Amino acid sequence: MDHLLAVFLLALSLGFRIEQGACQHYYLLRPVPSDTLPVLDIKEDPDPVLDPRERDLNETELRSALGSHFDPQFMSLSPPEDKSAAGTEDLNEAELRQRLSGAMPKEIRALDFEVPHGKKQKPSKKLRRRLQLWLWSVTGCPVLHAWNDLGSRFWPRYLKVGSCYSKRSCSVPEGMFCKAAKSTHFTILRWRCLQKKGGLKCAWIPVQYPVITECKCSCIN
Template identity: 60%
Template sequence: MDSTVLLAVSLALLIHNGICQHYFLLRPIPSDSLPLVELKEDPDPIFDPKERDFNETELRSTLGDFDPRFLAVFPPNADGYDANDDFPDAQKPSGILPKEIRAVDFDAHSGKKLRASKKLKRRLQQWLWAYSFCPVVYTWTDLGARFWPRYVRAGSCLNKRSCSVPEGMQCRPSSSTHLAVLRWRCVQRRGGLKCAWIPVQYPIITDCKCSCAS
């Protein structure tokens, strides 16, 4: 039996068995707070920072760490810039083949056992790894004039199709981190409105995994 037929038989048997393809046996825990819901802002311009409030030297000193890969003061999408260009390796599987995929049995069992060759097994493993891989897709998000830096490079999980065979599993957030940004906050006090830049933590997705629906 040639490799093409064996590939078809192997995949057909996997689908026929109705497995919820736990190629990754440890399911990630999606974060309930990601992606962030859109912030509701009071539209009254009285709560907006004025030009004099944007002293970049002072703002950078207040903020501390400024990572230009994830933060930008001015629109970074000009001239066709793609936020994913900074991390090209994150868009394809790399490194050591996951042990869950190495453990998948690709031998066909149809009356008698049809053993896959090492070459075919490797091809099937690479195909499964690429098919179930869940890259983080980055886009620059405009937080608005009441944040500094105004632009944050946020991640999301690609979900154009199911990441499993048979279908049913989806790419979901599995880990996140926080970026420090400054928030313009105004409160009404005696003597009038008091405003200041305050540091806040903005969560972003850093990793996605193929997971069954919760």
């Protein structure tokens, strides 16, 4: 119990400071690089005339157009059976810890958790490791993946995207939260319609859809 009390008091004085994340937003036709993540949903014109028809969804032609950019690990033509993202906001600390990747932060790895009780006492290596893992799970910001339905005007329609856990604070004392820090992009196809002389002209165009690849503990702007 003394060890846990010491950890709590020590954690209160830590105040981990981790750099803020980069972001992206969208224009009318497609998402483009900017400074806001996660990507906001595009406000689609509900007019069904602007939707691709069955003849516009030829899988062979669309796969050929997308070429090597098609990644079956993150893209799907039909609703994936493994939702794996549903309920991520209800993860407990143990489940969050399992999703942490990479090396333990050096700030946490360097902590000795000395107890100021008479002569300074250090916890055993086993207890020290458990305390480090606990602190890492409390302050860590793993990327949580989920399948997102982009709608019929994107191909492939289903894309696995990343998000940051935001149900609780990631700092001790509380006040900081997990925010997107880095992103990459997938090249997919976007159905675009333009009004031209002679009527409406529609076609599939390649676009870059940004996705979160790293989350960090940051102050709220």
